[in-house]
Amino acid sequence: MLASLKKILKYKYLLCVLVERDIKTKYRRSVLGVLWSMLNPLLMMIITAMVFSTLFRFAIENYVLYLLVGQVAFTFFAESTNFAMGSILQNGALIKKVYVPKYLFPASRVMSSCVNLLFTVPAIVIMMLYTGQTPTWRIISFIIPLILMLAFCMGVGLILSACVIYFRDIYHLYGVLLTALNYATPIFYPESIVPAQYQWILTINPLYYYVKGFREVVYNDGIPELHTMGICFGIAMVFLVAGILIFRKVQNQFILYI
Template identity: 50%
Template sequence: MSTYIKNFLKFRPLLNELVARDIKIKYRRSVLGVLWTLLNPLLMMVVLSVVFSNLFKFDVENFPIYLLSGQVMFTFYSDSTTSAMSSILGSASLIKKVYVPKYLFVLSRVCSSVINLLASFSALILVMLAMRTELHYTIFLAFIPILLLVIFSLGVGLLLSAITVKFRDIMHLYSVFVTALMYLTPVIYPMSILPDWMVAVVSANPLTNYLTMFRDVMLNNTVFGMGSLVIGIIEAVGALAIGLYVFYKSQDSFILNL
């Protein structure tokens, strides 16, 4: 374990450079630059809240904030795993030239998405203040579901990046999967409108648990239950363990498929 820690500390400056590179590339030649990390969720919230609150008449108090809170969490998962999936392929030229711990490329993509997540979280707080939504002490616990989601997404990203090196079709299939997953996550709609069988299906989605925990502390002024916390930890650690195992077993053959 100490060897892995020393190796990580040795290459940490490279990780910082990779994260900075990802941020710069994403907003290169953009007039507003990183401000889009604030504007994107706000603009999407406006569009979706107007459409869905009027079209479906959801009985949700403060629906724009309900929608934005779900959007912040799901967008992070989607962005981090999608970008992590192509991280090894996108760094093929560097991997072929010098030795670099390959997990750093996946980690850098997730870290850059974390920066965007923090900006989106700030946008959520600003909207809550602008709409005079009462802020409770429970919001300080929001870091728990966020941290669990980051760990879960990193595990999924490691798994996807390893598989994608050999099977490029995964990139196209995953975009369809993420679209389907959005509708199986209560981002837009409340769980109360679903039939019983659909509640069971949506509840089986790990993102639903993280999103519910997040909304409990942000909007409902309640602390999530111990059961939800334990399930969230098991899902996050399980995803990370599987991702690390598959990545470790596959990384030596990456060079043959790049």
């Protein structure tokens, strides 16, 4: 793992170029450009908040901010891992022509999604002010769950990008899994409504802990709890190490299947 980290540092310039390319490609020919990173979560939050605050009437204080933080965290995971999954296949022509460390492609997709998440921070701050919650110095601590979630997404992205080379059906199966995770994570509903017999679903859902970590900072204006961050760290390390090992084991065979 240490050798892999050293290799990332060696090719950090190329990684930055790939991240810049991914961001430019995403917003190519878009009039508003990166502003969509702010507008998209806000528009989705407004629509979802109207539906759930009117029809279901969850008793959540400042429901709009509660919903926005959950949506932003889940969108980061879904977008980064989805993009990373197809990164090797989409760059197959380049991989066949010149030597480029293959891990750079899924890594750049996850990093570009992280940059997009950072673009949404002003939208979150605006919504905090609009709902009467003044940001304090504690908001800086959101970097802790962000770094841990970045490592988690990187590990998942490496695993998916390697597996989809051999099993293309993963494209479709992963879409179903993301839908299940969306409903299994308390994004638009409070975790208190989950019946006791189904609480175990939350405990085995990695996204539950990351969303909880973000809400502890932004929604509760606090510092991430040590217990929650410990679980997030453990999950991130397990998936990151597994991702690196799986990717390194099969990467030399990619050229035969892409």
